Amino acid sequence: MPRQTPTVGIVSLGCPKALVDSERILTKLRSEGYRISPDYAGADVVIVNTCGFLDSAKQESLEAIGEAMSENGRVIVTGCMGVEEARIRDAFPDVLSVTGPHQYEAVVSAVHAAVPPVHDPFVDLVPPEGLRLTPRHYAYLKISEGCNNRCSFCIIPSLRGDLVSRPINRVLLEAEKLVKAGVKELLVISQDTSAYGLDLKYAESDFRGRPVRTRFFELAKELGELGVWVRLHYVYPYPHVDEVIPLMADGKVLPYLDIPFQHASPPVLKAMRRPAHAERTLERIRRWRDICPDLAIRSTFIVGFPGETEDDFETLLDFIEEAGIDRVGCFRYEPVEGAKANDLPGSVPDEVKEERWAALMEAAQEVSAARLQAKIGREIDVIIDRVDGDGATGRSVWDAPEIDGGVFIPHEDDLAPGDIVRARVVKASEYDLEADLV
Numbered sequence: 192m193p194r195q196t197p198t199v200g201i202v203s204l205g206c207p208k209a210l211v212d213s214e215r216i217l218t219k220l221r222s223e224g225y226r227i228s229p230d231y232a233g234a235d236v237v238i239v240n241t242c243g244f245l246d247s248a249k250q251e252s253l254e255a256i257g258e259a260m261s262e263n264g265r266v267i268v269t270g271c272m273g274v275e276e277a278r279i280r281d282a283f284p285d286v287l288s289v290t291g292p293h294q295y296e297a298v299v300s301a302v303h304a305a306v307p308p309v310h311d312p313f314v315d316l317v318p319p320e321g322l323r324l325t326p327r328h329y330a331y332l333k334i335s336e337g338c339n340n341r342c343s344f345c346i347i348p349s350l351r352g353d354l355v356s357r358p359i360n361r362v363l364l365e366a367e368k369l370v371k372a373g374v375k376e377l378l379v380i381s382q383d384t385s386a387y388g389l390d391l392k393y394a395e396s397d398f399r400g401r402p403v404r405t406r407f408f409e410l411a412k413e414l415g416e417l418g419v420w421v422r423l424h425y426v427y428p429y430p431h432v433d434e435v436i437p438l439m440a441d442g443k444v445l446p447y448l449d450i451p452f453q454h455a456s457p458p459v460l461k462a463m464r465r466p467a468h469a470e471r472t473l474e475r476i477r478r479w480r481d482i483c484p485d486l487a488i489r490s491t492f493i494v495g496f497p498g499e500t501e502d503d504f505e506t507l508l509d510f511i512e513e514a515g516i517d518r519v520g521c522f523r524y525e526p527v528e529g530a531k532a533n534d535l536p537g538s539v540p541d542e543v544k545e546e547r548w549a550a551l552m553e554a555a556q557e558v559s560a561a562r563l564q565a566k567i568g569r570e571i572d573v574i575i576d577r578v579d580g581d582g583a584t585g586r587s588v589w590d591a592p593e594i595d596g597g598v599f600i601p602h603e604d605d606l607a608p609g610d611i612v613r614a615r616v617v618k619a620s621e622y623d624l625e626a627d628l629v
């Protein structure tokens with residue numbers, strides 16, 4: 192039986208740049224198995240790539256959208272006139288999506304939402320969930336590329352550019368595919384997860400027939416509906432992060448936040464040009480823990496940043512203790528070629544960096560040990576990562592793979608990676624727990 196092939200029509204208006212955009216969109220869709228229809232009648236959905244250069248071009252674009260609506264009725268609008276979304280929606284409220292120029296990903300994802308691609312296991316080399324390098328039971332979900340911040344020690348924005356968020360429907364479709372393929376834990380990553388969608392002005396996109404905003408809270412909420420563990424990495428403590436804490440308290444999203452604070456002393460944070468450096472972080476963390484007492488916070492810090500005084504360092508140690516930072520990574524400051532921080536005065540000698548690093552790691556270890564001790568006797572969920580003759584090793588909701596501690600369950604060698612089991616904590620060390628199956 193021949194399979195039914197999803198088919199797309201395109202009307203391309205405007206200049207050669209717009210034509211190149213159309214070619215890119217079609218190339219991507221063709222590579223995914225879509226057929227291109229030469230007429231309206233044969234298309235499942237029609238893309239109108241508009242021009243907005245002159246009033247006459249805008250008029251022509253509106254006419255083209257109108258024709259596609261009446262001839263086909265399922266229309267995705269993109270291109271230069273797409274920046275006037277309100278005008279287009281006033282005239283044609285039923286268009287499926289509207290995006291501006293060069294937003295290939297958004298157009299392709301609107302096509303996916305309107306007519307999903309068909310996966311043919313005999314022809315396609317790549318499985319629907321893509322190729323992954325992680326074990327089968329967890330997967331990283333990249334939601335954006337680049338960063339709008341300009342931290343003085345970092346050159347990522349000059350390497351990768353400003354924030355470019357993936358439209359939320361595209362992220363959610365990928366997450367669904369991963370879950371269908373057996374993933375039990377999704378790890379949300381980016382350079383700045385809480386800024387997600389800012390570049391798209393939090394635009395709505397169509398996901399399973401309903402509009403969803405491309406925004407941090409909506410992302411966490413929708414992922415929380417998939418029935419798997421959802422872990423949020425690289426979150427900065429902007430005020431709107433408060434909104435996701437109730438999702439953690441309700442068990443929709445793991446009670447875990449990976450927040451790379453890097454420091455706690457205001458003058459150092461200012462010199463680092465850290466995002467959210469003016470927020471009252473300690474107060475905020477207390478409020479989060481009132482709502483979700485189980486919240487674990489992971490963070491990384493830099494010691495020996497230019498200008499860091501003994502007082503700054505003491506402030507940092509106090510912060511780690513007072514905030515009860517569960518998991519800590521620490522780096523000794525090193526200049527990176529091209530970073531602005533290289534020009535800052537007050538370089539800290541290597542031996543001082545070393546002392547501060549050791550003192551910080553010791554303080555962090557005490558916090559970690561105390562927080563893990565308090566878990567003894569509790570029943571917890573454990574996701575199993577590996578099993579050998581001695582037993583099973585997994586992680587609690589407070590441990591991300593590769594970077595945090597683990598939970599050892601002795602003698603249980605008939606469990607399998609990806610199993611999520613209930614266990615009672617019987618022992619705790621500085622970074623790890625031991626538990627027995629319940």
Ligand code: SF4
Pocket residue numbers: 338339340341342345346347348382383466
């Ligand atoms: S360190 Fe700062 S500039 Fe670099 S990626 Fe992170 S938030 Fe962006």
